[in-house]
Amino acid sequence: MEPKRKKTLLIALLVILLLAVDQIVKLYVKTHMTLGEEIAVFGKWFYIQFIENRGAAYGMELGGEWGKLLLSLFRIVAVGAIIWYINRLLKRSAPTGVVVGVTLVLAGAIGNIIDSAFYGLIFSESTVTEVAHFVPWGTGYASFLHGSVVDMLYFPIIEIEQMPQWVPIWGGEPFIFFSPVFNLADTYVTCGVLYLLLFQYKFFK
Numbered sequence: 001m002e003p004k005r006k007k008t009l010l011i012a013l014l015v016i017l018l019l020a021v022d023q024i025v026k027l028y029v030k031t032h033m034t035l036g037e038e039i040a041v042f043g044k045w046f047y048i049q050f051i052e053n054r055g056a057a058y059g060m061e062l063g064g065e066w067g068k069l070l071l072s073l074f075r076i077v078a079v080g081a082i083i084w085y086i087n088r089l090l091k092r093s094a095p096t097g098v099v100v101g102v103t104l105v106l107a108g109a110i111g112n113i114i115d116s117a118f119y120g121l122i123f124s125e126s127t128v129t130e131v132a133h134f135v136p137w138g139t140g141y142a143s144f145l146h147g148s149v150v151d152m153l154y155f156p157i158i159e160i161e162q163m164p165q166w167v168p169i170w171g172g173e174p175f176i177f178f179s180p181v182f183n184l185a186d187t188y189v190t191c192g193v194l195y196l197l198l199f200q201y202k203f204f205k
Contacts, residue, residue: 022183026115026184030119032131035128045156046155048154051181052151053150054149068146072145075112075116086103101192101195105189109189112185115150116146117144117147120141120146121138121144122134123141125140150183151186154181
């Protein structure tokens with residue numbers, strides 16, 4: 001098997017593996033937890049907390065139904081661009097680390113596209129009292145590309161019930177260091193980008 005074809009196959013297998021892990025975790029949370037339910041994993045610094053995100057990564061919103069649609073379309077275009085770029089990297093015989101870093105970003109983008117594209121079609125709505133379940137295709141809680149992304153990883157590493165009054169901005173208020181709830185797909189993207197910036201920056205200069 002020629003080197004490029006072999007690398008392409010390995011990339012495809014890596015993406016499939018990463019997506020499988022991401023979707024298995026999301027499907028389990030979606031079908032076993034009510035919205036807002038929280039499970040402590042390690043003390044007070046790691047929780048599985050089920051929320052649904054209608055916006056971008058780490059819970060950021062992009063206004064309304066049109067914003068949601070534009071975000072979903074942008075993700076699809078981005079995935080196409082990343083696939084094209086990976087093919088270009090393979091043609092240039094780019095370092096394996098560069099290809100793997102970009103592949104992580106690709107897997108993360110696809111993982112969240114699956115949620116927004118299909119979860120609304122196949123699931124009933126998650127609520128604070130009812131766990132979602134599978135429904136006949138197209139009869140779910142949202143239309144194509146308007147579904148919510150499932151988030152569940154929460155790391156309130158530093159949590160202070162009330163900051164001292166002399167602390168700017170947060171004086172007298174609760175403070176949580178790194179409060180976003182995210183998922184594995186977000187982690188893939190973040191790790192891929194950080195790896196490229198920290199360890200493969202010379203390739204991109």
